[in-house]
Amino acid sequence: NRQESDERTAVTCYGIDPDPYTCRVAHPDAPGEYCFPPLASLITGAARLMLTLLEYCVSELGGSYAMEDTDSMAIVATNTGGLVPCPGGPYRTKDGRQAVRALSWKQIDKITERFAALSPYDRSAVPGSILKIEEDNFDPKTGRQHQIYCLAISAKRYALFLRDKRGKPHLIYRSRHGLGHLLNPSNADSDDTDWISQAWLNIVCRALDLHSQNLPFHELSAVGRTTVSSPAVMRPFEALNNGKKYSDQIKPFNFLLTCHVRPFGHPIGANPEHFHLIAPYESNPKKWLNRDWIDQYSGKWYHITAAGHHGARKSARVKTYGDILEEYEYHPEAKCANAESIPSGKQTIGLLQRRHVRVERIVYIGKESNSLEEVESGLIHSAENVYTEYTDARRDEWQTIIVPALNKVPLSVLQRESGLSRRTLIDARTGKRRPHPTNQQLLAAIVRTLGLT
Structure with missing residues (x-):
């Protein structure tokens, strides 16, 4: 399991090379007894x-x-x-x-x-x-044996159905992948997933050019349920718990509500990669919009809205079930391309083929399934919070390829092309400080454009 401590620890790693290597990482993986x-x-x-x-x-x-x-x-x-x-x-x-x-x-x-x-x-x-x-x-x-039909959006998103004499579809199976983390919009405490079947039947009908029904929960804020599964999730509720009886407090392993912010729907000034709204559990969907929500990262309180297109200073525009289902229906199969080798998009249909893959670099990572529940519910937005990367200095592209190339480019050229400060570039070229990952990608792209890698 991935350790929660932020203290960096020396770890010896064994990979595809005959010799092991040592690196220092925070959150190392601790193998279990039968690993x-x-x-x-x-x-x-x-x-x-x-x-x-x-x-x-x-x-x-x-x-x-x-x-x-x-x-x-x-x-x-x-x-x-x-x-x-x-x-x-x-x-x-x-x-x-x-x-x-x-x-x-x-x-x-x-x-x-x-x-x-x-x-x-x-x-x-x-x-x-x-x-x-x-x-x-x-x-x-x-x-x-009878004829069954399949509508496949992607590898894990598909439905199987029969068709009667009039051509009307009748579902016999539909996947929950990508929807299973959301609460039943009619009864949050119910495990009934018939609403997913309703959504899939609409998707199938539209694909067959048949009439589809309006879903009663289309405009309702899409809300999921998660648990207080780590100190990081518990921390924002410390102030809320102060002065309350223990029985009234948010406690470890309690249920929480979680929602998903629409693109451009974040509050003004919020960092989308470090912003996620959670709230004490409430089973009544009518109360979801009217309650206060807390940002898991900053601890600040916000309101949510399902109207408009953008967030405001103290409110976030969250996705509705309709927004989620529209994204779901037109989810592209990123690993495939169409017959003309064009990467799949939202409107791509027909026979797909695999995209060509080029190995850019080899990165050793730890276990990816430590936080599956949090990733699926949207509590985690960046890969660094999911798994630990074990850097092998012998394969570190930044140190072995990019930094030497940066030292071949005049500092004035790097400043002009990147827009970064002189101090940031000097630290990067000397190896004193590694830039933010986004800036690393920017500088790597510059030296590649200049033909230095």
């Missing part, structure tokens, strides 16, 4: 290898897939196979539309049979293939 990263990497690596094998089997037959994620894939398939219209697809239908090839259900069965050889389990205890065809593919009453 053994090499074994952990083999487990996750094997799962990814199996997914790659599945992708190869599908592409070998000329097929495609709607989405894949970690250990699953939604393969484009129909009873008999054939072409399915799809922008960017490599095939053409008889009427000239771009298309992808759907595999037949029999072809999928044969792929499944091939994976049976990879099963590590006792066949008498766990028969069949390690690759499972999900039960959603079969009619629960008759057991016969």
